[in-house]
Amino acid sequence: MLLVAALAAASPVLPQDAIQRRGFSIHITAPTGTEFVAGVTRITAEVTAADPSEIDRVEFFVKDKLIFIDREAPWTCTYDFGEESRAWVIRAVAYHKEGYSVSDVVVTRKITISAFEEVNRVILWVTVTDPSDRVVENLTKDDFTVLEDGVKQEIREFSREDRAITMAMVLDSSGSMRDSMKELHEAASGFIDTLRPIDRALVIDFDDKVFLLQDITADLAALKDAVTSTEALGSTALYDSLHAAYRKLRGVEGRKAVILLTDGDDTSSLYGYERILEEVKGGSIMIFTIGLGEAKKSVLRELAETTGGRAFFVSKASELAGTYKKIAEELQRQYYISYATANKNWNGRFVKLEVVPRDKHWTVRARKGYFAVRGGSTGNATPAPSPSPAN
């Protein structure tokens, strides 16, 4: 124990020991631990001292490497985090002129990117409807213009989409659904009947717990067996169920969709709305939502519209069959568009996409954008030019 005590006593007191000491404190205000960072990003710390002139300096570290020493407020610097999506450890250490120090650390998040290929090819699945809400068919490439942050992109591939689709049927079986279960079972079974032999689906059932009732299969009988076995009980873990559906579909190639039915707002998810929204923005999976009765419309609408899906709202369970039929029709009459993005700035921002139809009376549904982050590259972060370099 003597050795241990002696060596422990000899250990240097590392800067992250305390964020506050004798009225002297530091707090990294940007970026925060809930953000992901990429590209040139500003790091800012707030330092508090009884007498600000007693602050000697602030040192900034990324991955344990000193990147910048700031000797005057505001305590900030920039750093190029590269194009790769990864978790970064950012530390800031403030030194008091009396010699002691305080520090703060932020660990940024890594975002899961599934929408973007390394070849910079952006893929869109597009649905077009006329003012009577009828699907518009037989369009050509010239009927569309794709804008990325307002800049026109050149469409490389265009076709009527008739390839296979993989779907996650996500069914709310919380207690409030009790009176609607019979109609739900019939409507969901009817939807399964619309699947083509090349299509596949899985079934997720959720209340406060989320269960996979049937893994991905083209076996219609097994899918029907799953959707008709759900029973109403418990509260509503809506976001957890979506997160689970995304996980299940993540490794699947090709066109993918989530068909979510719920009659309420989330009440018991472990996964928050902001996180699920970020996940759906970072993916290429379409979400079709069906809100029954008191469902929270704003949430379901945002999830659907962000991904190029569609939100439906019905007041009675008897209307479910027609809604499922409409979704099936839209999925089978989509257009496939791909283009090579002209984007050169991979800084983690959300790049806005817009598909503009030739006929202004048409309504176009496609995903609203993607995160400008490389999926699998090994970004080489280097210090950005700063007002006073590290010494």
Place this chain on the structure above:
Amino acid sequence: MRLPPIARALRPAAVSLLAVSAALAGKAIDIRAEAFKLLNEGVAAYEKGDYAHAVVALSKCANEALNSFRAYYFLGLAETGDHRYTEAIESLKVALDLDPDHLQANVALGDAWLLLGSVDEASPPYYRALKLRAEFPAALDGLARVAEAQGDDEKAIAFYGRAIASDKGYAPAYTHWGDLYLRTGKLDDAVKLLVEAISVRPDFAAGLNRLAIAYGRLGFANEAVATIRKAIALEPKSPEHRATLGQVLLGMGVVSGAESAFGDALALDPADPHAHAGLAEIARRRGDFVKAVAQLDLALADTRLDRRTRADLTATRAKVVAEGERSAAIEAKVASADATAADRTELATILAGRGDWTRAADVYAAASPAGADRETLAYYFFRAGRFREAYAIYADLASAGGRADLEVDAGASLARLGDDARAKDAFERALAIDPERKEAKLYLGNALLRLGKTGDAIAAYRKFLTDYPEGPESEQVRRVLGALQPAAPAAPAAPAPPAAGVKP
């Protein structure tokens, strides 16, 4: 029937559960019930150290109960235990999606990245844990291992020190710190830390495992075997402890026992790389290089290997192949009488490395070494148990005077021949040349004891303890003194001079 209070309290819940069960039917209820059963089964298997079984049960559970933090968390832990680091990372990421503020899950994710060899990815989860709880010992311990993996031992020691300062009862930090010293050859310091790990947590099998290895390297065979047996008793289903027993026995030269222990490890995990490596070493020592390489290939075939173990095994394989080729070439020369003295010396070195001391001595003797090289020949004789030949060389070399180490070696050879009176004289001559010679002081006590001069032996041992109060030998001396002092006239079984002390 009158129910006990707990059962009475639970009855309403049980009744409502039955009502729910009755209401539900078909696939949905079957899956819910199965997931619950699988979770319990998997966690129980994990806690028993049966990781392979735990992975099977928890994988099924996690594929059904899609937002069960416990299913994904324990699955990640079990996959790490089963060396499936890539899968563990995915499971732990899902667990942390469901509960980002779970301290141990963050640490477990860092551990899995570290074991996979991705040092950069390991740091963020450890720092997240520290952000959630300042000076959290498991996170500091993780960052210490990250620093070690980056080759910064000084920083690693600082983090281990902080982990222990934060929680004096945190056994893994002592163990990993001890492991660092084992790696850097500071065996005495390693033993102190590992003993501390066991004293703060006597049931910490990983600490016992490392302590056994440290004892083995120090030549304390009995302590090593006793220690690893404790680890086996605590975790009977862990192949790692059986493989360590094999290594310890192999170090002692108990080849059949080692072979049996490695076999036991492979019965628990047919892919255990350390057991395969141990069997490869046995084959190498027997000169069966083909089998040794095949055994190493079996170890390398395991896709679960962490990066460091794979690199070590690959390097070992290359050495074995080279040694096999070189050995065959020189043996052919020796057989055809074309071998030069240099060839014989090289072959003797190879044979000594395989533990074939008798052939090493004979081959080297045929090379007619002269001068200082005779010391090596004496050592081969000593290790081969040919103490008379060893003594003759050591005594001849020592007669030139001025070298305490040669007197110690000569004395140790005499002691092994049972000539304790002359051994005592040799140790005294060594101390006359170098009064600080540690082995001479210890062996002198041993010789006096065997000569029945208990009082003198006690005095010699006390002097040894005064000069060297710490270290594994001192612990042994204390035990001998403890046995001697209550009944001084009766001489206990004599401790043999450790061969490891004869020549470095």
